[in-house]
Amino acid sequence: MIPPTAGNATDMIRTTRPRGRSARLPILLAGTVLAAVACGGPEPAPPAVPEAPLAPPAPIAPPTPQTPLADVEAEGTLAPPDQAQDAFTYDPAQAPVGAELAVEAGASDGATRVRLEVEGLLPDRGYAAHAHARPCGPTGDAAGPHFQNEVDPAATPEQPSTDPAYANPQNEIWLDLRTDAEGDGEASTEVPFVFSDRAPASVVIHEAETTATAAGEAGSAGGRLACLNVPFDQVASG
Numbered sequence: 001m002i003p004p005t006a007g008n009a010t011d012m013i014r015t016t017r018p019r020g021r022s023a024r025l026p027i028l029l030a031g032t033v034l035a036a037v038a039c040g041g042p043e044p045a046p047p048a049v050p051e052a053p054l055a056p057p058a059p060i061a062p063p064t065p066q067t068p069l070a071d072v073e074a075e076g077t078l079a080p081p082d083q084a085q086d087a088f089t090y091d092p093a094q095a096p097v098g099a100e101l102a103v104e105a106g107a108s109d110g111a112t113r114v115r116l117e118v119e120g121l122l123p124d125r126g127y128a129a130h131a132h133a134r135p136c137g138p139t140g141d142a143a144g145p146h147f148q149n150e151v152d153p154a155a156t157p158e159q160p161s162t163d164p165a166y167a168n169p170q171n172e173i174w175l176d177l178r179t180d181a182e183g184d185g186e187a188s189t190e191v192p193f194v195f196s197d198r199a200p201a202s203v204v205i206h207e208a209e210t211t212a213t214a215a216g217e218a219g220s221a222g223g224r225l226a227c228l229n230v231p232f233d234q235v236a237s238g
């Protein structure tokens with residue numbers, strides 16, 4: 001039994017997924033039943049069920065959102081760039097190999113909702129996160145600038161947008177979060193636009209704990225620690 005963590009509201013709506021334990025549980029139960037049948041004889045006692053499993057034994061149950069928004073779901077386990085498929089860590093000290101990122105996105109009524117869930121990052125730490133324009137690659141730079149609905153005309157590849165009129169959480173998709181004692185956390189946002197001819201392709205986790213908002217630094221969040229490819233272009237424009 002893991003005692004409930006006294007803490008923030010997100011703990012109350014999150015479903016904890018005990019990975020190792022839940023994966024093993026069905027096998028143990030099956031073995032018990034087989035043994036009982038083989039012995040014949042009197043009605044066997046029902047197999048002892050370990051008390052109060054933390055969650056239904058669904059090893060890869062998807063996250064349960066408050067409202068269905070899953071036009072697109074992407075998830076991955078962080079790996080070094082030379083081994084990564086869709087989830088990259090560029091700094092294992094701050095975004096450990098084996099940590100998991102999951103993103104859901106959907107659209108309706110002219111708005112797009114995005115949810116990021118992380119497991120196994122550093123505990124009790126803020127991480128800035130955003131949707132970026134291009135897919136993850138060998139280095140953090142590959143993901144390009146933040147996706148902007150209205151693109152800042154002053155931005156260049158060398159000098160990304162830092163104008164709060166464009167680099168803000170209504171024109172970009174910001175998913176800053178804070179982890180709990182286990183290194184788990186989540187963030188959700190709703191932006192007042194849908195993707196048309198352009199869509200982001202990834203979510204990047206940054207070194208800074210929050211995204212800057214002041215003029216001249218808006219949207220800045222330090223180095224790029226990790227990246228997850230997300231096919232945002234498959235979000236139906238609802």
Ligand SMILES: [Cu+2]
Pocket residue numbers: 129130131132146204206221
């Ligand atoms: Cu970013």
